[in-house]
Amino acid sequence: MNSIILGAAARFVVALMLTFSIYLLIRGHNAPGGGFVGGLVAAAALFLHAIANDVAATRKMLRVDPHVIAALGIAVAIAAGLIAAFASEPFLTGFWMFPGGLPLGTPLMFDAGVYLAVVGAVTTLVFALEEDA
Amino acid sequence: MSKLCAPRPLPAARRPAVATADTAVGVGRHPAGWLFVAVSLAAATAAAAAIPDVSGGRIFRVAVAWVPSLGIELSFLLDGLSLLMTLLVTGIGALVGLYSLDYMRGHAGAGRFFVYLILFQASMLGLVLADNVITLFVFWELTTVASFLLIGFDHASETARRNAWQALLITAAGGLALLAGLILLAGAGGSWELSALTKAGAAVREHPHYGAILALVLIGAFTKSAQVPFHFWLPNAMAAPTPISAYLHSATMVKAGIYLLARTHPVLSGTPEWIWTLTVVGAATALWASLMALRQTDLKLALAYTTVMALGTLTMFLGSEASVALAAAITFLLVHALYKCALFLVVGCIAREAGTRDTEQLGGLARAMPITAVAAAAAALSMAGFPPFLGFIGKELKYEGALAVASEPVFVAAAAVAANALMVAVAGIVAVRPFFARGGALVRRPHEPPLAMWLSPLILAVLGLILGLVPPVVANGLIQPAVSAVQGAPESVKLALWHGINVPLMLSVLTIVIGLGLYISHRRMRAALSVLVARLPMSGDRSYDRVKDGVLWLAERQTRILQTGSLRRYLKVIFTVAALSVGGTLVAKDAARWPADWPGVPMHELGVLVLIAGGALLPILTASRLVAICGIGVVGSGVALIFLFYGAPDVAITQLLVEVLFLVIIAVILLKLPRFVGATHPGRGGRASDGAVAVATGAAIAAVLLAVLDAPMSDDLSRFYAAASVPDAYGRNIVNVILVDFRALDTLGEIIVVTAAALGVYSLLKLRTQRRDG
Numbered sequence: 001m002n003s004i005i006l007g008a009a010a011r012f013v014v015a016l017m018l019t020f021s022i023y024l025l026i027r028g029h030n031a032p033g034g035g036f037v038g039g040l041v042a043a044a045a046l047f048l049h050a051i052a053n054d055v056a057a058t059r060k061m062l063r064v065d066p067h068v069i070a071a072l073g074i075a076v077a078i079a080a081g082l083i084a085a086f087a088s089e090p091f092l093t094g095f096w097m098f099p100g101g102l103p104l105g106t107p108l109m110f111d112a113g114v115y116l117a118v119v120g121a122v123t124t125l126v127f128a129l130e131e132d133a
Numbered sequence: 134m135s136k137l138c139a140p141r142p143l144p145a146a147r148r149p150a151v152a153t154a155d156t157a158v159g160v161g162r163h164p165a166g167w168l169f170v171a172v173s174l175a176a177a178t179a180a181a182a183a184i185p186d187v188s189g190g191r192i193f194r195v196a197v198a199w200v201p202s203l204g205i206e207l208s209f210l211l212d213g214l215s216l217l218m219t220l221l222v223t224g225i226g227a228l229v230g231l232y233s234l235d236y237m238r239g240h241a242g243a244g245r246f247f248v249y250l251i252l253f254q255a256s257m258l259g260l261v262l263a264d265n266v267i268t269l270f271v272f273w274e275l276t277t278v279a280s281f282l283l284i285g286f287d288h289a290s291e292t293a294r295r296n297a298w299q300a301l302l303i304t305a306a307g308g309l310a311l312l313a314g315l316i317l318l319a320g321a322g323g324s325w326e327l328s329a330l331t332k333a334g335a336a337v338r339e340h341p342h343y344g345a346i347l348a349l350v351l352i353g354a355f356t357k358s359a360q361v362p363f364h365f366w367l368p369n370a371m372a373a374p375t376p377i378s379a380y381l382h383s384a385t386m387v388k389a390g391i392y393l394l395a396r397t398h399p400v401l402s403g404t405p406e407w408i409w410t411l412t413v414v415g416a417a418t419a420l421w422a423s424l425m426a427l428r429q430t431d432l433k434l435a436l437a438y439t440t441v442m443a444l445g446t447l448t449m450f451l452g453s454e455a456s457v458a459l460a461a462a463i464t465f466l467l468v469h470a471l472y473k474c475a476l477f478l479v480v481g482c483i484a485r486e487a488g489t490r491d492t493e494q495l496g497g498l499a500r501a502m503p504i505t506a507v508a509a510a511a512a513a514l515s516m517a518g519f520p521p522f523l524g525f526i527g528k529e530l531k532y533e534g535a536l537a538v539a540s541e542p543v544f545v546a547a548a549a550v551a552a553n554a555l556m557v558a559v560a561g562i563v564a565v566r567p568f569f570a571r572g573g574a575l576v577r578r579p580h581e582p583p584l585a586m587w588l589s590p591l592i593l594a595v596l597g598l599i600l601g602l603v604p605p606v607v608a609n610g611l612i613q614p615a616v617s618a619v620q621g622a623p624e625s626v627k628l629a630l631w632h633g634i635n636v637p638l639m640l641s642v643l644t645i646v647i648g649l650g651l652y653i654s655h656r657r658m659r660a661a662l663s664v665l666v667a668r669l670p671m672s673g674d675r676s677y678d679r680v681k682d683g684v685l686w687l688a689e690r691q692t693r694i695l696q697t698g699s700l701r702r703y704l705k706v707i708f709t710v711a712a713l714s715v716g717g718t719l720v721a722k723d724a725a726r727w728p729a730d731w732p733g734v735p736m737h738e739l740g741v742l743v744l745i746a747g748g749a750l751l752p753i754l755t756a757s758r759l760v761a762i763c764g765i766g767v768v769g770s771g772v773a774l775i776f777l778f779y780g781a782p783d784v785a786i787t788q789l790l791v792e793v794l795f796l797v798i799i800a801v802i803l804l805k806l807p808r809f810v811g812a813t814h815p816g817r818g819g820r821a822s823d824g825a826v827a828v829a830t831g832a833a834i835a836a837v838l839l840a841v842l843d844a845p846m847s848d849d850l851s852r853f854y855a856a857a858s859v860p861d862a863y864g865r866n867i868v869n870v871i872l873v874d875f876r877a878l879d880t881l882g883e884i885i886v887v888t889a890a891a892l893g894v895y896s897l898l899k900l901r902t903q904r905r906d907g
Contacts, residue, residue, distance in 0.1 A: 028863035032782040040790040046478060047797060067895060070888040077881050092877045096863055103863055107873040110880075112875070117884035121891035122794065128895040129801055131902075 001124070010052035025115050026108075035111035039118025041091070047126050055130050066127060070120025077113025080106045105116035140379035154239065162234045170234070172226035173254065173750045180219045183621060187216045190623065194264060194328065197567065203295035204325055212612025213329075216263035217463070218392055220611070223384055225593070226254045232478050232589040233376040235582070245552040253279035257385045261392055263324050266576035269450045273389065273893065275540055277304045280386045284373045289665045293372040293377070299677060300366045307356025307363070311393075314349025316407065317342050322400065331399040331621050338404055347401055350393070351410060358390025358444045358681060361418045365673035368425075369438040378433060379477030383470045394451045399621025403454055408540055411452025416548040418445030423555035425656060428662040432480045432490040436473065437561050439516075442552055443469045449545060449712060450531070453538045456616060460626045461527070461534030467607075468527040468597065475512035476563060479505055483567055483584050486579035495567035501579040504587045506568040511594035513564030517557040517648065523601035526628050528553060528644070532637035558655055566798070572774070573723075604628035695833055701815065705823065708830045716833035725836050726843035738778060745771035751826040757805055766796045783868040785854020817901040 021041035028034030028099035050058040062069075083106050096105035159647025183193070208866035211219070230250065238242040243475035256279050261270035278301075285297030319325045330337070337343060352359075359367035367387060370379055381387060394411070401407055419442045426438030443465070450462035482505050484490045499506040509876035515524035533555070535546035583589060595839065600607050608628040618625045632638065652660060666672075697704075719725045734742070744767060769792035776785035815823060854867045854875070864870040872880050 028866060028869045029862075029873070030866050032866065033871040034783065034866070037783070037787050037790060038870070039817075040794060042786070044797070046792055047794070067888075067892055072889060074885055074888060078885060081877065081881065084477055086704065092881070094862055094874050105863060107862065107864070107877070108872075110877055111869070111873045113879060114884050117888050120882075121887045122890040124895050125799070126794075126798055128898045129282075129798060129805075131898075 014045045014049045014052075017041055017048070019117075021045065025111060027106065028111060029107065035114030036118055039115040040122065042119045043126070044114070044121035046123050050130060055127050059127070062123075066120050066123035070117050070124060073116025073118070073120055074098045075113070076116060077110050080109035080113060081108075094117045095127055109128070153523060156607045162238055163243040163247055164245050166230060166237065167233045169254075170227050170230040173223045173230055174253070176258070177220060177223035177227055178523050180216060180223060183211060183216060184610050187211065187213055188610050188656065190614075190617075192328070196264070199265075199268075203502060205267045206265050207268055208264040208326060209259075210300075210328055211262060213611075213616070213617045214395055214463075214618035215261045217467065217611050218388070219258060221383075221388075222257045222261065225380065225383055225385075225470060225474050226250075227628070228589040228592060229380045229474065230374045230479070231585045235585040236374070236376055236481060238583075242286065248568065249279060249282045249286065250377075250380070253283060253380070253385070257323075257389070257733065260389055260708075264327050264332075267325060267328060269309070269327070270312050270315055273353075273393075274305065274308050275388050277301060277308055279516065280370070280381060283377045284370045286374055286377065287372065289410045290372065296366070296369040300370050301753075302681075303356050303363055303366045304402070305676070307353045307887050310349045310356075311353025313786040314346050314353060317346045318350065318397075318400070321346060327396060334400045334621065337400050343401075343404070344406065347404075347406055347410075350397055350401065354390035354393045355414065356390070357393070358391070358448065359439040359441050360414050360417075360445060360448055361421055361817070362673055364418055364441050365420060365677065367441055368642050369674065370433055372439050373435050375433065375477060375481030378437070378480070379474045382477060383474035385713075387444060388470075391447045391451070391462075394448060395462070395615075395619045398451060398459075398619045402451075402621060408452050408454070411448050412538075412541065412545060412550055415445045415447070415449030415452060416545070418442070419449060419552040420445075423552045424662060425510060426559045427555055427562075428659050428666065430492050430659075430672070432495075432567070433477070433491060435492075435559055435563055436476055436480060439556060439563075440473060441470075442556065443473070446549065446552055450534055451619075453534065453545075455534060455537035456620055456626070457530065458534030459619050460612055460616045460628075461530040462626065463612050463619065464523075464527045464530050464607075467611065468599075470522050471593050471597045471600075472512040472524060474513040475508055475590040476516070477595070478590040478593070479509040479512065479564065480584070482582040482590070483579075485586070486582055487567075488577055492562055492566055496570045497568075498579055499568040502587075504566070504591060505580055508587065508590040508594045509564040509568055512570050512596055513560040513591065515594070515597040516564075518553060518644070519655065520529075521598070521601050521630055523597045523607070524783060526601060526604055526607075526630060526639075528641060529632060529637045530628070532640045535611070536558070536636060546640065548639055550647075553644045554647035554651060556650035559646060559738070561648075561652040562655060586768070601630070627662045633687070676783070681823040687747075690895040698758075701819075701823070704828055708826050712829040712833045715837055716829070719833070719836055719840065724840055726840045728839060736776070741771050741774050741778075753820050753827075758806070759800075761797060761805070762799050762869050769795070769894065781868070783866065 019031035021038040023038075024033035024041060025035055025038035026033075028038065045057075046058055046062070049061065058066075064072075083095055084091060085097070092110070094105055094107050096103060098104070186193075194208065194212040195205045196680065199205050199207040230267065233246065233250070236247050253276065256272050256275035260269060260276055263269035281297050281301040281747075284300050285293050287293040299759050318337065321337045321342050322330040323336070324330055333439025337346065356363045359365075367382075371383065422438045422441035422445060426435050426442060429435040429438060447462050447466060447469075450458045450465070453459065464584070480490060482502065483495065483498065486502060487495060489495065511522070515522035518524045518528035532546060535549045536542050538545045542550075605628065608626050612628065613624065614625040615852065616626050697703075698846070748771060749766045751767070752761035755761055755764070769788060773785045773788040773792065776782075776788055777870055850865075854871060858864055858867050858870040862870045862874040864874070
């Protein structure tokens with residue numbers, strides 16, 4: 001789409017939305033949010049970028065193919081589950097540590113995997129439809 | 134079957150590339166083959182070393198936990214029966230492997246061949262050694278898969294592929310029946326271990342499920358061991374290379390069914406159902422197959438039918454309770470493995486050297502291939518049951534066993550004599566005619582085959598002679614422990630070459646006289662049989678094709694009716710069925726209720742409800758796609774609002790975002806779709822019927838929800854999560870804690886599904902684009 005207003009607005013809004021999506025991901029464990037919602041917001045942001053410019057530009061910005069992102073997300077989620085194996089616990093058992101009171105746990109890593117998988121899958125879908133013309 | 138008995142030239146691919154007698158060692162022999170021979174030999178030696186212990190009554194058992202929560206172990210047992218089978222599988226495996234080194238020399242698929250062979254041998258070993266019934270079943274199906282690969286080895290050939298499929302479908306279907314039977318058996322006997330089930334025989338036989346267990350286990354055994362009416366796949370399996378046929382037929386796959394009958398004998402045998410089914414099916418198989426064997430002019434097919442005949446005889450004898458009959462079965466199992474493997478390997482030599490397997494064209498090979506001729510003659514004498522070969526002992530024992538059968542000795546003895554007489558004739562046709570008869574119209578001059586190809590059959594044939602000369606050793610070392618295992622109690626077995634002049638000996642003489650008569654008149658018999666077979670209304674092979682065609686026909690019909698390719702139609706069918714089944718069930722069960730304590734609907738919620746209803750109406754009323762999509766967006770947003778009202782902000786956010794993305798995606802698609810006219814446009818009537826379906830579905834679901842509200846609800850689950858989420862998972866957002874911690878495995882599955890779906894759509898679209906571009 002060739003719109004100056006949209007192009008100018010998109011520059012700010014896309015950045016804002018991506019930041020917001022990370023915020024949603026991180027706060028998800030204690031307040032509304034999480035990897036799924038965050039991933040959807042990020043996908044919406046990328047799609048907005050693609051509408052304002054074009055899909056090729058968004059692909060260039062991403063550097064990685066969306067379906068690689070999706071696969072990476074699944075790999076991260078599985079890796080988060082496999083960490084439990086080091087302690088001989090069942091797959092996906094949660095592990096936490098609190099460096100300086102900051103709660104970090106494998107559930108967050110798992111959620112990040114969900115985030116990446118959702119971004120990758122939705123973007124793959126949308127870009128494929130957009131390019132199919 | 135008519136096309137199978139026609140003499141056919143050997144396909145070039147199956148013929149070894151080098152036909153001259155190059156005996157140089159080490160050229161073109163595949164390393165995987167050497168590995169196979171070495172491993173088989175080592176295993177056979179280890180098994181042989183266990184003979185003294187096992188014949189002394191010792192039983193070895195090892196078990197590894199596999200699925201402990203279900204009581205399923207990876208357990209293995211070595212008793213007399215499994216020891217005998219192990220010796221056959223590994224010993225014959227080593228010889229077949231040795232033979233194949235030269236048979237497959239220079240063949241491009243030699244590596245694949247030996248890998249399949251190794252896989253097959255390992256599965257077969259697992260099967261005969263398994264103690265746990267689930268372990269047994271897993272290896273059982275592995276042998277099916279491996280034999281599929283082996284029969285279809287020559288995968289460029291249509292026949293090989295078809296016959297491999299046939300063997301797979303029939304034996305795998307039987308395997309599924311067997312699985313059900315084994316599970317029932319374990320339930321009735323109270324254990325997953327065969328060794329424990331052996332002692333629970335009485336309980337199983339009196340169990341109400343006994344009939345079902347017996348039927349299912351027998352279907353498994355009969356399909357695997359090619360009993361009537363499942364016999365036809367085995368001769369068709371001759372599409373495999375000759376060493377494979379030798380291995381499958383002599384020692385392994387087809388004996389698996391017999392092994393199963395022997396293994397379950399202590400548990401299931403003794404009832405009239407067991408005795409009659411096994412006796413009648415076994416006798417029918419033996420007689421039919423030996424007649425069919427007489428009919429063949431292809432050596433390999435004739436041998437294949439005699440295998441079916443042997444399997445029938447074994448089944449018949451395992452039906453009996455008498456220990457002499459069981460000893461006869463076990464002895465014949467050993468005899469048959471030795472001579473059948475030797476003869477198959479000999480046929481491989483003949484085909485390679487003479488270029489044909491047609492008895493009518495063969496003759497006088499003994500001068501050109503003297504060593505092979507000796508091996509063939511020795512194996513054939515054992516097959517025909519001449520003294521002092523092991524086959525003679527086996528045959529005498531068969532007659533003794535037949536006469537000892539309590540319920541129908543005359544029938545069993547008559548069937549045994551008839552089948553054996555036919556075997557004498559077939560032995561003559563297969564092993565005597567090609568070598569010693571005059572004539573033969575050969576296109577090339579045969580030579581002695583390379584060393585490994587004559588050595589293996591010779592060893593097997595000579596073993597048949599040596600073992601026949603030392604009957605007490607065979608009896609004590611191999612037969613007696615195996616019979617004890619089949620009997621479920623220690624049993625003493627005596628084998629001897631000379632029993633004195635008694636009824637079995639008379640029957641033997643009678644057999645040989647009839648057999649020689651059949652051999653002399655076999656050409657006339659063959660003609661008569663051809664007429665007979667041509668008049669038969671149905672054969673197993675043709676029935677198989679009919680059933681297969683029927684299934685395909687049904688599949689095509691239902692596809693044409695159900696899968697029209699119109700998305701609207703799919704959705705309409707799905708939702709109509711959903712509405713009818715849900716609504717119908719509510720009405721039929723008289724379960725529709727209005728909640729007793731109806732809280733009423735507050736004003737603001739009513740407003741949202743009206744908004745949703747309005748949005749839902751739009752797609753029905755409008756003819757514009759864009760308007761319809763917007764209407765659906767209104768519905769989604771309204772639902773998100775309701776989630777928010779009921780304290781589920783997480784779900785509401787997700788719902789809203791999904792709604793937005795959905796709208797955007799649809800809008801993108803809309804821009805690209807052709808105008809909504811013509812056949813794709815539902816029209817006024819179409820929209821009305823869509824609306825009716827939608828209203829019906831909505832009404833049915835609403836009725837269910839109202840009925841649910843009427844039932845008392847338990848909030849145990851929410852209270853558990855509310856209480857556990859902070860201490861156990863350090864999270865205050867219950868929804869997220871459930872998603873990433875308590876039920877993370879579900880989430881993992883879902884993101885995999887989402888990604889797979891996206892990739893599916895992606896590749897479909899790309900495929901279309903490429904096709905359009907190309």
